[in-house]
Amino acid sequence: MTIPSTSITDAVVAEHGLKPDEYQVLLKIMGREPNLTELGIFSVMWSEHCSYKSSKRWLKTLPTEAPHVIQGPGENAGVIDIGEGLAAIFKIESHNHPSFIEPYQGAATGVGGILRDVFTMGARPIANLNALRFGSPDHPKTRHLISGVVGGIGGYGNCIGVPTVAGEVNFHPAYDGNILVNAMTVGLAKTDKIFYSAAAGPGNAVVYVGAKTGRDGIHGATMASKEFDEDSEEKRPTVQVGDPFTEKLLLEACLELMAKDCIVAIQDMGAAGLTSSSVEMAGKGGLGIELDLDKVPVRETGMTAYEIMLSESQERMLMIIKPGTEAEARAVFDKWDLDFAVIGVLTETGNIVLKKDGDVQAEIPLDPLVDAAPEYDRPHTPTPPSPMIETAEIPAPGSLGEALATLLSCPDMASRRWIWEQYDSLVMGDTVIGPGGDAALVRIQDTKRALAVTVDCTPRYVVADPAVGGAQAVAETWRNICATGAKPLAVTNNLNFGNPERPAIMGQIVGAVQGMGEACRALDYPVISGNVSLYNETEGKPILPTPVIGGVGLLEDVADACTIALKSDGNALVVIGQRSDTVDGWLGASIYLREIAGREAGAPPPLDLVRERKAGDLIRSLIGNGAVAACHDISDGGLLVTVAEMALASGKLGADVAVPSAETAHGWCFGEDQGRYVVETADPDSVIARSEAAGVPAARIGQVQAGDQLTGNGVALISLSELKTKHEAWLPAYMAAGA
């Protein structure tokens, strides 16, 4: 065979992101020097992005099983059984590095990629979510990045017609040089119509469908596995360009073909494109694969085997089809005006063989390529504990009302309306609770059921204590789902961290994964899919550790759905998860401490996972019995913020809160103690009795009142109209100031 000669120098190896010892393993596998195409294939398959080489050892410790789990990690997305013969298929994925370089396309293709991961398994996507982290609002690039990322997410999701129903956004200088764009998709399939990626049947045809292959995105996966430096902007050509219309065609064509009996296996071409899809499909099936690259539909002439294999052009899929089904399958793609090309065949050789221009251009044994992928137990140093900060050490505000307004209008808590009004949150007609609630709620057609979906992470907790922060991110999604009345079923995680080769960062990863695992086990809430994004550093400055959790829950009867908006004058407000003699609260690592006292310090509030579970179970039962009229979990900003948000959501009702007369009242109002909910009820005695019977403390803390006022013990704190104006004003004013 003819292998084109290219001299593989140390520099070429290094450019491909392979370490010298990794290259030695490669040489051993190949038994000879690789050519450039082969080196490129190893490079992307062994990149952090594709191989999880730094995180795998720890990811394995996460619980991934439960009776309702149909498919855990390792496929394009995870699958859970939601009853009535239906499955929810979901995953979250990062597109951080591309979005920093080219925010619109980076974010758009992030959405496109995660949508494909879900519909490639046979699901129709029914909801998109996103978790975003931007740098300081004062950083000169922040506005541009927000505008581009939001535009890109909207541009893609709106066009393809999948509602963007929930998300979260934080700002912190630690993200100045590395923003985070994590996109999650939830899809719906029949349990007997789920498609997997493991190839089967030597001799079966390998089919390429979708958009043509161009030179865009070459080496995206390798880029995503390195730190940034000042030349990062030169990497713009590695960012892919999205075409949501083509993705819509691909979605409809794939679902139409899946309704027939043609497909053996299918996988989208995401990171590392044709390389990872062909290697993973054949590898999982224990087979070989032979591709004729001359048959790959290309956008431009003169593309080399290296370019075709490493291109990350979007909106493409690879399928293995059953013998004799080619004409039937082709007709579907013809209908949708998409390319359909038989580009190869499954073999029994165990090798991937690439032919082009009549020559073999690459031949690599698949098993070692996949199995010998490096796996590191990187040195890790635990994050030193942060001190506990007493409320007495933190000054009380001049006015509780003003402090409340300051919190609700600070960058991390101000209304995100400016963002979510740019997303079509209603298309498909199934959105019951859209952006602005706890979890979003999407009804399932032809059933009474609905899925509750949310994404959460509190990086300031994670940086102070990775284990507590990792567990809290899980618990927060649990709470948000329970607060709608739905039962939390499973999560997907997106681990965003700095450079794992630094022991302190590796220590954050290890801690966060341990905390996450502990919470998932305690709550019977397994991890069924996920993504890892490391090397989020610029010039040695890492991001805050940000292990984002996407949670999915099931509400059996959508008519029971509970929202955060206050409903009726005179109803009582009860805190679930707090004792009635409480006069203080946990202000360490809180929003109050940062925004009012100007300190980022202290240990985060601890979690009691046993009580967390009891409280969540209780909340669902109260909602299911119609015992509560509104429910909102207590998170950023604490109790008073929670009550204010409930009043703002009602648009017409205020509340009176019984603020204790103690020197620690600011702790009581703004402390972020975990595992708590505020509920509105007409029968507080019964709610409190039921809580106590369930082993969860509860306390009556106020009542709903007509009018425009939030009051503390009957004394005005602030008017809702003023609070609303301030809450809504910050983001639009900030964005307009840059125009």
Next chain:
Amino acid sequence: MRSAIIVFPGSNRDRDMQLALRQASGQEPHMVWHKDTDMPEVDLIVVPGGFSYGDYLRAGAMGALSPAMRTVKERSGKGVPVLGVCNGFQILTEAGMLPGALMRNAGLKFICKQVHLRVESAQTVFTSGYAQGQVIRVPVAHNDGNYFADPDTLKHLEDRDLIAFRYVDAEGAESEGSNPNGSQMNIAGIYNESRTVLGLMPHPEDAIDPLHGGIEGKGLFHGLAQALN
């Protein structure tokens, strides 16, 4: 009421519309593929929302030239009522079936939110389910909904009572704040001369179920179903 929905490859509110028509008429709408010129006999044709062929060119410009739209024009010429929603409205203006054009939103951004509309004329086949001047709450979700026409056309629309819906506030008053996209004269929807073609930007089909947070879009479909039965 027998109905047909034109399905472009980029249509994405075709299913929402299907649901609304099914709910109102009790009959299954025919889904007509954009490449088809055949269409069964129907009482109503709907051009739904979405991004017809991606709309990378002007929104609706290519959709207006599709094979199915030739049939829509022909049937419309024979008096079959045609409803265009969002992208459908854009396509109907591009096809010359309605006057004016939908430009990029004045805020230059996609906008998805609940708006209030005032029913300007309840005397048509489309609006018989509403009272004259009724204010309804329905969502918008579009990037190019900024209605524009020359002064003569606008005057004509107003003189001939061809403005179907206007963006107003909850009390029914026209104001700048209630206009989500910069449309001239707060126009949200218009009729053709014979009031057999209605184009509107908002999505009544996403306000037909208490779970949508409102059912005020229902009047349109139920009115149609009654009038066309």
